[in-house]
Each structure stands twice: as C-alpha cells, then as structure tokens.
Amino acid sequence: MVERDQAAPPADQLAAMDLTDAVQNHAFSDRVLIRSIVGRPDGGAGLAGQRVRAAGWVRTGREQGKGTFAFLELNDGSCPANLQVIVDAGVAVLSKLVATGTCVVVDGILKVPPEGTRQRIELRVEKVVHIGEVDPAKYPIPKTKLTLEFLRDHLHLRSRTNTIAAIARIRNALAFATHSFFQEHHFLYVHTPILTTSDCEGAGEMFQVTTLISEAEKLEKELIKNPPPSEADIEAARQLVSERGEAVKQLKAAKASKADIAASVAELNKAKESLSKLEERSKLKPGIPQKDGKIDYTQDFFARQAFLTVSGQLQVETYACAVSNVYTFGPTFRAEHSHTSRHLAEFWMVEPEIAFADLQDDMSCAEAYVKYMCKWLLEKCLDDMEFMAKNYDKGCIDRLRMVASTPFVRISYTEAVELLEEAVRGGKKFENEVEWGIDLASEHERYLTEVKFQKPVIVYNYPKGIKAFYMRLNDDLKTVAAMDVLVPKVGELIGGSQREERYDVIRERITEMGLPLEPYEWYLDLRRYGTVKHCGFGLGFERMILFATGIDNIRDVIPFPRYPGRADL
C-alpha cells in the first residue's frame, strides 16, 4: 500500500488529483477558481479532458461563425489571466452572454485549443448555469479603454477592471507580506485606537468625532413635536406643590389619621415630581450644548473632545514598553485640504515599535521589511506585476528586484546636505534652497535615491528643530536619532526614529517645543517607570503600493479613496 501511494499515478489520475485539489481550493463554492486552471505552470494544458464548473465576469465576448458559437474571456478575479470559454448556440442564447460585465456560471469540459492560439486550455461549455446580464447601453464601464480618473467616479464598479483588480491583488499581497514579516520576527500585532482623545499632534489637521450634532438634531425634532413647558406651566406646577404642601401641614396640625396624612404626602410627592420633570424639560435648549460660551464637550459621547488618530505610535509605545516587539497596521487620518496625487484623508499605516533597540536596529528592520515585501511580490504576484509593467511602468519589476537585492545606502543628514550642495555647485537646480537645517523636499529626496545613488537611501540624524519631540536627542545636542528611507519613484517611504527614553530630556523637549505637559503625562510614565531604549517607524502603505506598481495617483491604490470633497459610498 505504502509503495503504491508513493508511486507516481498515471497521467489521467494526476490530472484528476490536481483538479480535486483545485476544487478543494475553490473557497466555499462549487466552482473552480480560474487561477487553479490557467495559473498552473502548464497553463492548464494538463487538465484537458476534465469536467469543471467555472464562473466569472465576461471581460470580452463575441459571437462567431455566423452566430453558431461565442467566445468569452472569463475572469473571476483570482488571477489576471482569463479563461477562454466557448459556448455553442444550442446551449444558450449567445447574445445574452457576450456583453462585457456579464456574470456567467458554466459547466463544461476543458480542451486543448487548436494549434496557433495563445491559450493553453479552453472550456467547451455543456451547460450555462447562471447568467447575470448586462445592458451594454447602460453599463457605466463598458469595454472601451477607460482612464483611471474616469473610474474614480465609479468606485463601486471599478474593481471589475483589470487594472483595479490587479492593484487589489498586489495590495492584498503586500498586506499579508506585512503580517508575515512581523509575525516571523515575533512582533505582536496591536490594534491601536482609531478614536483618540490625545490631541497632541495639532488638532488642526485632525477630524473631530462627535455625537453632539446628531443629538442636537434629535432634540430639536423632539422639541418641535413636544414643546418645552411655558413659564405659566411651571408656575402652575409650583402652585400645586405649595397647595399640596399646605394641605399636608394642615392635616398634621389637625392631627389627622396616619392614612390621611400619608395619602396627602403621596399627593405632594407626585406634584413635586411633575414639577421637577417640567423644570428639567424647560432647561432643554435646541442647538449644540454650550458652557461659558464654548461647546460643552462633557455632553459629547466620550465626555470630552475626540478625534480620529493621525498615528498609532504613541499608543503602541505603551505595548512596546511591555511586550518588546509590536506593530500596528490600521487606518490613519489627516484633515488636510490637500489635492495632490500623494495625499489621502484616510490611509493605512504600518508602525512597528521595537524595545531594546536603537536607530541602527530601526534601519535594519526597515530595510529587511521593504526587501521582504519586494521579494514577496516577485514570488507571489509576478503575473500581476507583469500586467503593471506592460501597462503602467515598464521598470517596476526591475525596481523590485533591485531593492530586494541591494543593500540600502545609509548617510547622515549632514552628508546628504553636503551631497545636495555639491550637486548645486555642479549645476543641478532645485526649487527649494539647500542648506543645513532645512527639511529635505521631495525633489532633494528623489535626487539622492534616483540620481545620486540609484538605490534606496536611508538618511539619519536630522536637525532637532524640524523633527518631533519624541525623537532621541543625539550627543551633539543639535540632531535627533531620526531616519527616513528614500526609494526611487516615491521618495520618502518610511520615517522613523529612536525614541527619547530619558525622562528629564523628553520633558525638557516637550516644554521647549511649547507643548503642554499634561496630555503627555501617560507618555512620560513610560519613561518614569522601567524606561527602555526603543525605536520604531511608520510606512505609508499606499506609498508602498505606488512604489511597487508605478501607479501615479494614490487615489487609485486604495479601494475607497477619501479626499477633500469626496467620500463616495
């Protein structure tokens, strides 16, 4: 038995086994994923003769042979390649099948197509199980070449295009690569909060989250339906209380029976209660609750002002200072009125944080992580990368290979400025002047990584004046242990730093920057009690996708882009 199991099965059995495998991988449906057929190394040829159920949406379809049969290019999103499907007129009404966007489920036999065709396998349909029709005259995204800009107005349908589907698969691959990388290195995934009351990083760019407006609207409607009591109503209720009080007094004075007094007291209490209800209601005012001329946030959902997070870093540090190696991967928000191709109001960030580690470790982690993602795409998404190379950026695969295999250059900020000054002396023109102390502009960053070194560059030790208070002050007292990873095509991909772990120094830095201490007390506690050397960085996830795919506009690499004036669906 053992020997038989180990022996190679005959060819037809092999095909059968492969298909069983394919069916097992079909993801809770009775159809086979198209990638299980055309994604095989043999292009599916080895499956010839097998009966399968396939399903997907028609990318292109045409009737042929004077309407005796139809060719359909079927795609189910499992891979960029289509399955070629042939339907005879006897099997179905062909005109219902051929429109782009039509959904079909078909049973048939896989066959090797005639010599000279591109496909290695095609499906001869025996039965059409389902048709989800499309009226091509009304379909918002018909076959004709559509621009990415046009597709942004049809967010709910654009994932049916080859480009947006390929980006979705690449995005998925990068997300899972991210988790795999950090899990392999024993980092814990920590969900930092989306709603935050730490308004540290400049409330100006933060979205506010509130229930005050909807509560006010609810109250307004309620008050219209059921107006608050008038002064006269309240006066009448007050009068009643005093009358009832008088009645109790008189009964007591008259030494009435206990039962009579109790009944009278009950009446009094009822009157008091209804007075207090009226008084309560008379206080209700339409509009957002105010106190001392300001909005009264004690009445908001969290009893204080709340915002959407701009970064999970400060919060995730609480976990790094407890369980050593952690990372976040979640949405972050900026209420910037910025209409560029590089900014979104809602975007995803990856933020690892490492205890017992310094800036050098931080750079090593960042480099290893970026390389890992590049290798992952080359190994697991090559077909999608080839699609991007063919249609959007012919250098994108080479760029991944280069980054995956080349050690990143590491230069100090001071060296970087010297190199830029040298370039200026050599005739290079920058829009932004170069001198020690400036924040490097995108043009400077791209010069370093694309022109000077032509590979990824890590710039570290920035002037403290242009960086955040939590970055560790270097011994020169002029620079902080910050680092940025610059890559060709997008410039800055990662920003990170060693965190200031010395209580006195960070306290001084907060004060020096004119920030209040009180909101940072919890953050200072991490330094007060059991402080530890630690570092971390942030990677803008959409930037990584731009880098990988060569797509130009960030609005095309996130499924549902949010930017000033737009938040469809």
Next chain:
Amino acid sequence: MVERDQAAPPADQLAAMDLTDAVQNHAFSDRVLIRSIVGRPDGGAGLAGQRVRAAGWVRTGREQGKGTFAFLELNDGSCPANLQVIVDAGVAVLSKLVATGTCVVVDGILKVPPEGTRQRIELRVEKVVHIGEVDPAKYPIPKTKLTLEFLRDHLHLRSRTNTIAAIARIRNALAFATHSFFQEHHFLYVHTPILTTSDCEGAGEMFQVTTLISEAEKLEKELIKNPPPSEADIEAARQLVSERGEAVKQLKAAKASKADIAASVAELNKAKESLSKLEERSKLKPGIPQKDGKIDYTQDFFARQAFLTVSGQLQVETYACAVSNVYTFGPTFRAEHSHTSRHLAEFWMVEPEIAFADLQDDMSCAEAYVKYMCKWLLEKCLDDMEFMAKNYDKGCIDRLRMVASTPFVRISYTEAVELLEEAVRGGKKFENEVEWGIDLASEHERYLTEVKFQKPVIVYNYPKGIKAFYMRLNDDLKTVAAMDVLVPKVGELIGGSQREERYDVIRERITEMGLPLEPYEWYLDLRRYGTVKHCGFGLGFERMILFATGIDNIRDVIPFPRYPGRADL
C-alpha cells in the same frame, strides 16, 4: 562537505546553533527573546553554558542571602514564562533591580539551577547593561493582585501585567490566524472605508466626522484678532470704486493718452479688488455654517455629512462582485450608549464575502474559520491558554478542543423556536417570551448552544421581519437566508446571510422597509449589471477573544477600549 553538513552536530554545537537561531530570531535587537530560552521543549536546559544578553521587565524580585544576591523574574512579553535571573551584589546595586516593573538588560551565562527548583534554566548575571528604575512607592501598578477593572484606569501600563500581555498574544494569534485562513482559501483582503457617506444603517447610532466645528473655532479666533469690516468700511470702498470709475470715464471722454487711461484703469481695478475682498470678509460669520436653517454640510470636509462605518459589508460586496472572494478586517463603530460588558464604541470586525456561493457555503466557511482559529490557538498559544485556564476559565482549553473537533449543529430558526418552546413546556424559564417571529435573545441562544446541544449551533432562515433588507428572501416569502453561529460562553459569534441578488426583489425590500432608494443606487448597480449569487458574514473579533479566553468584560480584550464617557489616550 555535503555529508558533514548533513551529519548531526555534537551536542555542544547543537546548543550553540540553537542560540544562533535564537539570536537571529531576536527581532532587531542584540538581546535574545526569553521565549527562545524558556520556550524550548527542554525549558532551556540544553542551552546551559551559553552566554546571552537578556532583557525585560522585572515581574518579581527579591534580595536574598542577606543582600548578597538577588533573584529576578524577568519577562519580555515574548511568552508568558519568566526567565529566572540571579545577580550578585558585586555586579550591581541590588536594591535598584528588584522593584516590580524595573527594566533590565543583562549579560550572563545560562546555568541549570540546583535540583528541586521549578526552573529548568537560570541566568547568572555577569554584567548589568541597563536599568530602567521604578519607585515602588509611586508605581501605579505594583505587584499586588490588581483587578481588571482597576487596570482599566491605567491603560498605558496594564500591558505590563501577565493577564493583559497574555490577551495581547492571543489577540495577535487570532488576527494572524484570520489572515492565514482567508489567504489559504484565496480570499483577498480589502480595506473598506472607515469614513463613509452611506448613512444607510440608521444615522442615530453612527458617529459623525466633521471639520466644521474646528473650522468655526478657527474662524472665531481669526475674527477676534482681525474683525470683519464695518458697513462704513465697505461703503468707503464702494465710494472709492465709483470715484475711480468716474476718473476713468473722464479721462476717456477727454481723450487722454493711452498710458494715462491704463494707469487710471489699474487704479480702478485695485479699488474693485479691495472692495470685493472686504465684501467677502463681511460675509464671514462665526459659528457653524448654516443654510436654510440647517447645517450647511457642503462646507464640511467631504462636502457632505460623513460618519464612521458600522460595517464594511455593503462596500466589500462591490469587490466580491468583481474578484469573487474577499474579506475585510478593520475597526467599526457604534455610538450606542450601552454600558454592558459586551459592547464597545470601537471594535474590530472580520467580514468575508463570497461570490458564487449560497447560505450552505456561508455556513461551511464560518464553521471552517472558527475551527481554524481554535486549532491555531491550541497549536501556537497553548502556554497562554494554560495561563487563562489557570487564572480565569478552567474550561477554556476544553472548549477550544470541542469546537475544533465537533461538527456544528445546523437547525432552522423554526426548529430552534420549537426546541425553545419544548424547553418552556419542560419547565425552563426565559425572561423573553418565545414565539415564532421573535429575535432570539441571548438567553435563548445560550440555552441552545450551552444546554440543549452543548456545542456550536448554526441557526438559519430567520423571519424576514427581524432581518436586514439585503438578506435573500426564501421561497416561502416569510424567511430570509440568514444564519447566526452560536457558541458556548458568548452566544452569537457570527451573523451572516446570503445576499439578495435579484434586482427587483431587493428594490422591493428596500421600499417595503421604508428606506429611500437613492442612497442605495450604487448597491443596486451590483444587481443591475452582472449580478451574482453571493453571501458573507461578520465576526465580532473581540467576541472571539472573549470566547477563547473566558474573559468576561470586552473592555479587557481590546488594547484601548472606547465606551460612553471613556476614550483614554
């Protein structure tokens, strides 16, 4: 060479190799993870004689032998077990090391402790590299047994406790298990939006996101600094325009030189410009912008009202109807004023969506996913599960084993109601009356899964009146193809349904439920064009953690809980 490499190395070399491996797994730091030592099958005994750098926080410490040495129980969060560390008085000031919460980095030699001790290995310190001191008199979470409720007031430090750290590792494991499960089954991870303008599901329970308040506050400050022009200012500017206009007219009438006329026109234009600026500023009004007595949302960041998502389902359906198998895993929000141990204002949901699949497939997917997570914890988190079993819920490991290995019971809602009615006849008391048509209460659900079947139960085909419009209407026209997965300890863990894919039917259902059609037009498009049978479900991630750990309060299984009145950090 090849043979030598393949031969088993001698025992001491093996130990050395293991440690190299441990150092490689140290996650970008020069210390070894404690799990690489004490987490080995031999408890670390095989590493005796090795020199290592270890780091972590002191769980308990005590001076011994009249102050000649100290024992430290060191934990770095990489596993629940501590490393026992012994420091001689000659190496460091022992009193600085022993306080709970102290951070230490030490170099030393691993030794097998004397017979009769619990540890299989201990670290004899040769050098103390770092001490992050703690003043035990001030430390908010000293050693004494602390309640989970108390710890909620110290969110930034509570991950330093064994319980919260164990929950963090279990949460991390379940998150990665989730991704691994769906990736293995070829589902694409799709990031559905957090900010949404689809106010479909009842705006009452949604958080509103706005920049109107902060913009109004900014404007208010600006107007105080720089008051708007008075009517007199504007009148003066108007006067100037008319004078300058007159001057131009006169020059033209007098046939003055072109240069003179041009100069005069320039003056006029300047005056016009400054008038229009003044007029613009005079329109600025403090407060939230209004139009027709209502808030003018065209001036909000997204030019319309925006909310935090309550579910990514509707949006992720757009991807399912394009790339077949997808899932979301992200934060969702409810502005409910609910103070129970089961509700949060911000919580994480997993929502797969499957094309070409029906309710049976949906149930199969849900069952496979829950079983997969249970197995994952048993395989990869057994030490943490043992901690939970010992300290919180002695049945939690058995529960995972049972769920991982037992086929889930599947009964229709009608059958479920019959079983409950039978129980009532048998003397069982429920607070909520049982009759066909009710939404099952938690007590009913728990009776079915904990008492009647004592295993997971899937209830399907619910009355349409108690379910959402998007659930597929069954042929009986009374029920919809919905399903809930009930498990012991938490009751409902998953809710899902086959989605209504028939355009006419879903349109009718929307209208029938009194909902407006317009906001659903994009959702209807999925049925208008290439419609497909599909289904999906949602799993409340924190509920899964409650189920796994046996923890009672949901506020303890998310790092930063948000609920009415509280959103710390």
